[in-house]
Amino acid sequence: DADVTQTPRNRITKTGKRIMLECSQTKGHDRMYWYRQDPGLGLRLIYYSFDVKDINKGEISDGYSVSRQAQAKFSLSLESAIPNQTALYFCATSGRQGAFFGQGTRLTVV
Amino acid sequence: AQSVTQLDSQVPVFEEAPVELRCNYSSSVSVYLFWYVQYPNQGLQLLLKYLSGSTLVKGINGFEAEFNKSQTSFHLRKPSVHISDTAEYFCAVKDAGNMLTFGGGTRLMVKP
Numbered sequence: 775d776a777d778v779t780q781t782p783r784n785r786i787t788k789t790g791k792r793i794m795l796e797c798s799q800t801k802g803h804d805r806m807y808w809y810r811q812d813p814g815l816g817l818r819l820i821y822y823s824f825d826v827k828d829i830n831k832g833e834i835s836d837g838y839s840v841s842r843q844a845q846a847k848f849s850l851s852l853e854s855a856i857p858n859q860t861a862l863y864f865c866a867t868s869g870r871q872g873a874f875f876g877q878g879t880r881l882t883v884v
Numbered sequence: 885a886q887s888v889t890q891l892d893s894q895v896p897v898f899e900e901a902p903v904e905l906r907c908n909y910s911s912s913v914s915v916y917l918f919w920y921v922q923y924p925n926q927g928l929q930l931l932l933k934y935l936s937g938s939t940l941v942k943g944i945n946g947f948e949a950e951f952n953k954s955q956t957s958f959h960l961r962k963p964s965v966h967i968s969d970t971a972e973y974f975c976a977v978k979d980a981g982n983m984l985t986f987g988g989g990t991r992l993m994v995k996p
Binding site for chain 1: 890893916918920926927928929930933974976978983984985986987988989
C-alpha cells in the first residue's frame, strides 16, 4: 500500500461546484500538508496541519478549506470552484526523515 | 522564515554529460535539506536528503548533493545523465518544526 493515498486521481468539475479531495496516510505522522503545483511555479502550500487540532493556512489558502478528520486523514475542499484552481494537487505527510507525497490529483475546473 | 531558490528553471543537457542543478536556501535556523524528483505524470519521490553528518550525500539513481553551510547551498549533481533522468527536480528545506519549503523546480531535459 502507498504511504500517502489521494482520491480522486483525476477530476473535472464545473465552475461554482463544491469539490473535496481526500488524503490518507499510513506513516503515522502528525504533520500533513496540501500543495498545489502549477507550471513554472513549483509547489505552493495551501494548508498544513501539525496535528488533528492544529490547522494553519499556507501561502495560497483563499478559496480552499480543509478538515483533519483523524491523524491519518486530511481533506481539502474547494467551496466554489473557479477555473484558476485548475492545477495538480498534492497531499504530503512529513517526519524527520522527510516528506512523503501522494500521487497527486489533477483537477480541472471548466 | 525560510526560502529556497532554484536558480535554473530548465537545464538542457546531452545524454552521458554531467549535470548540476543548483539550490540555495535561506533560513535563520538549522535545516534539513532534500531533493525530490517528479517524473512526467507522477508524484514526487525522495531522491536524497541531508540531515546531519557528512556533507556529501548520495541518493538514488546515481545522484549526489553537497551541503555547503557557508554558501547556504545544496546543489545536486550526476556525473553522467541518462534519458530516463528527464524530470522535474525540487529542492526543499525543512526546519525543526517540520515545515517544508520548496524551490520552484528545475526541469532537467536530457537529449540524445
